[in-house]
Amino acid sequence: MKDYIGFLREELAAHQALFTQLEALLPQISEVGQALRDCLARGGKILLMGNGGSAADSQHIAAEIVGRYKKERRGLPAIALTTDTSIITSVGNDYGYEFIFSRQVEALCSPLDAVIGITTSGNSINVVRAIEVAKEIGATTIGLTGGTGGKLAALCDYNLVMPSNVTARIQEAHIFIGHSVCDILEAD
Ligand SMILES: O=C(CO)[C@@H](O)[C@H](O)[C@H](O)[C@H](O)COP(=O)(O)O
Numbered sequence: 032m033k034d035y036i037g038f039l040r041e042e043l044a045a046h047q048a049l050f051t052q053l054e055a056l057l058p059q060i061s062e063v064g065q066a067l068r069d070c071l072a073r074g075g076k077i078l079l080m081g082n083g084g085s086a087a088d089s090q091h092i093a094a095e096i097v098g099r100y101k102k103e104r105r106g107l108p109a110i111a112l113t114t115d116t117s118i119i120t121s122v123g124n125d126y127g128y129e130f131i132f133s134r135q136v137e138a139l140c141s142p143l144d145a146v147i148g149i150t151t152s153g154n155s156i157n158v159v160r161a162i163e164v165a166k167e168i169g170a171t172t173i174g175l176t177g178g179t180g181g182k183l184a185a186l187c188d189y190n191l192v193m194p195s196n197v198t199a200r201i202q203e204a205h206i207f208i209g210h211s212v213c214d215i216l217e218a219d
């Protein structure tokens with residue numbers, strides 16, 4: 032019987048190498064956590080978006096914030112812009128897929144808010160457009176990307192660029208960051 036252990040060992044080694052490099056990003060992760068605390072303290076909310084696995088990450092992080100991560104506390108305001116299939120299909124159908132997030136930012140975002148775009152390439156056009164609209168509104172903008180950071184890197188107030196070109200590895204690091212900022216949001 033064929034086994035996959037050699038392959039898995041390589042995947043694990045690549046994951047571990049990336050996580051070792053995350054040490055260098057801890058100051059930036061801390062800053063983003065503080066920016067999100069400031070957003071909530073001034074009465075803002077957190078909007079998140081991404082495609083595919085990053086859509087799942089957006090929902091996962093919003094659920095931690097609205098519900099509970101580790102601590103008993105009041106619910107905090109966060110919305111994943113990836114969940115309303117009526118909005119996504121109508122805006123996608125009537126205006127185009129590239130507008131599915133920007134239209135929601137236009138409708139829901141205030142200058143008090145923070146908007147988090149999650150894209151491993153940094154180039155998903157629907158995320159890029161949404162961040163552009165968030166900037167016009169005056170919200171705090173945060174990009175979680177990989178590789179070179181793509182188009183998003185030039186746009187956001189805070190850019191967390193994972194030092195990898197492999198989508199799966201970048202996503203694994205993104206969810207570590209999502210959990211880390213939840214830790215910071217729940218800190219005393
Ligand atoms: O989860 C994965 C791959 O691990 C995929 O669903 C992946 O998220 C999709 O291909 C996305 O469309 C990639 O978009 P992006 O990360 O470049 O913005």
Ligand SMILES: [Zn+2]
Binds near residue numbers: 084199202
């Ligand atoms: Zn994935």
